[in-house]
Amino acid sequence: MKLATIGVGNAGSKIVDRMLEFESRTDRNLCRHVHAINTARTDLAKPDYIPEERRVLIGDTNQKAKGHGVGGDVEVGAEVAKADLDEIRRAFDDVEIHTVDAILVVAGLGGGSGSGGGPVVIDALQEMYDEPVYALGVLPGEYEGGRPALNAARSLQSFVSKVDNFIGFDNDAWRAREQTIEEGYEQMNRELAARLVTLLAAGETDDSDVAENAMDSSDIIRTLNTGGISSIGYAATQVEESSEGLLDRWSSDSQRVNRDDGSQATKIKGLVRRAVNSRLTLPGEVSSADRALAVISGPPSEFSRKGIESARQWLEQEADTVEVLVGDDPRESSPRLSAAVLLSNVTEAPRIDEIQNQAVDAQEKIAEQEAVREEQINDLITDDNNDLDPVV
Numbered sequence: 001m002k003l004a005t006i007g008v009g010n011a012g013s014k015i016v017d018r019m020l021e022f023e024s025r026t027d028r029n030l031c032r033h034v035h036a037i038n039t040a041r042t043d044l045a046k047p048d049y050i051p052e053e054r055r056v057l058i059g060d061t062n063q064k065a066k067g068h069g070v071g072g073d074v075e076v077g078a079e080v081a082k083a084d085l086d087e088i089r090r091a092f093d094d095v096e097i098h099t100v101d102a103i104l105v106v107a108g109l110g111g112g113s114g115s116g117g118g119p120v121v122i123d124a125l126q127e128m129y130d131e132p133v134y135a136l137g138v139l140p141g142e143y144e145g146g147r148p149a150l151n152a153a154r155s156l157q158s159f160v161s162k163v164d165n166f167i168g169f170d171n172d173a174w175r176a177r178e179q180t181i182e183e184g185y186e187q188m189n190r191e192l193a194a195r196l197v198t199l200l201a202a203g204e205t206d207d208s209d210v211a212e213n214a215m216d217s218s219d220i221i222r223t224l225n226t227g228g229i230s231s232i233g234y235a236a237t238q239v240e241e242s243s244e245g246l247l248d249r250w251s252s253d254s255q256r257v258n259r260d261d262g263s264q265a266t267k268i269k270g271l272v273r274r275a276v277n278s279r280l281t282l283p284g285e286v287s288s289a290d291r292a293l294a295v296i297s298g299p300p301s302e303f304s305r306k307g308i309e310s311a312r313q314w315l316e317q318e319a320d321t322v323e324v325l326v327g328d329d330p331r332e333s334s335p336r337l338s339a340a341v342l343l344s345n346v347t348e349a350p351r352i353d354e355i356q357n358q359a360v361d362a363q364e365k366i367a368e369q370e371a372v373r374e375e376q377i378n379d380l381i382t383d384d385n386n387d388l389d390p391v392v
């Protein structure tokens with residue numbers, strides 16, 4: 001698949017940057033267009049891979065943002081993006097839409113810029129293009145507190161209703177306790193990038209006849225057509241350099257002998273099983289998914305038709321749906337064989353309910369605190385001062 005990828009806010013831009021890093025390390029070419037849109041000038045200076053001319057600063061003339069971010073205020077994030085919509089649209093003008101299959105918007109939902117600005121950007125994209133628009137949204141960890149949960153719960157509603165599919169990533173599930181938050185983010189972003197790129201880059205070459213079971217971008221689009229909230233599982237293994245394997249790699253496609261000797265089939269089924277049972281980007285009940293798709297990526301000498309078939313049967317049972325696709329993504333020089341599994345429209349994801357509950361609590365607490373504050377101010381100016389007249 002070929003994507004136009006847009007990071008909104010700081011987390012969104014960092015994740016897109018890691019996607020580009022993973023692509024360049026693994027010789028993939030998924031993101032044909034990239035943009036980073038943010039309200040904080042210093043954060044926009046940080047990416048290693050997003051070209052400078054693709055970084056769009058919004059809200060620098062807004063009194064509440066002034067180029068320094070919106071401090072977790074989702075309303076200001078949305079307001080700033082709306083005010084600078086012309087600039088955002090202009091940035092998209094040079095996206096050659098005929099060269100991409102879909103658009104992916106990436107954002108952290110706990111802050112203000114990505115959470116508030118993301119849905120505004122998505123509206124603009126849906127208006128401008130017919131291609132599907134997907135989102136990758138990061139859910140804040142419980143440890144971040146009530147305000148990020150409230151931002152995320154509100155923003156999630158907008159994201160899910162506006163995009164063609166929302167892929168979730170749960171910071172809580174991926175947090176390693178022994179790391180600082182920044183170190184943790186760096187590792188999470190790399191793990192997430194590997195999953196997204198391995199899955200979505202399948203079929204990016206337009207050369208779908210290189211392998212018999214090659215996955216195509218239309219397969220991915222079909223699987224994501226369910227809408228709703230989706231999750232990705234992933235597993236990888238090092239490819240052994242047997243002399244036979246080397247031979248296979250150097251032979252031409254027509255001469256390639258697929259050994260299909262049972263052990264390769266077992267390996268592929270095992271990888272898909274490991275991917276599904278691994279920590280998902282958004283943990284959830286696999287059997288609640290509407291559709292599933294698995295991409296087996298690596299040197300074609302490692303592929304096995306039997307493996308694909310038994311992985312498909314296993315996944316069909318596990319996800320409890322007949323809408324299952326399993327296919328190859330040949331990467332001739334890759335030292336790894338990997339499986340990325342997309343579970344589309346997972347309806348049972350406990351973290352979503354938790355965030356909604358945390359958000360309701362936070363909203364009640366905020367309302368209570370505001371009422372108390374108002375009362376205190378009233379007390380302060382009315383107590384024992386009843387004889388005094390205000391100046392104006």
Ligand SMILES: Nc1nc2c(ncn2[C@@H]2O[C@H](COP(=O)(O)OP(=O)(O)OP(=O)(O)O)[C@@H](O)[C@H]2O)c(=O)[nH]1
Binds near residue numbers: 140185
């Ligand atoms: N996985 C991951 N999550 C992050 C990262 N940075 C921030 N987050 C999460 O994303 C949420 C939003 O943070 P940012 O992206 O920094 O915020 P923003 O959208 O730029 O908005 P403002 O800072 O309010 O202007 C946070 O609450 C965290 O949950 C990151 O590098 N990786």
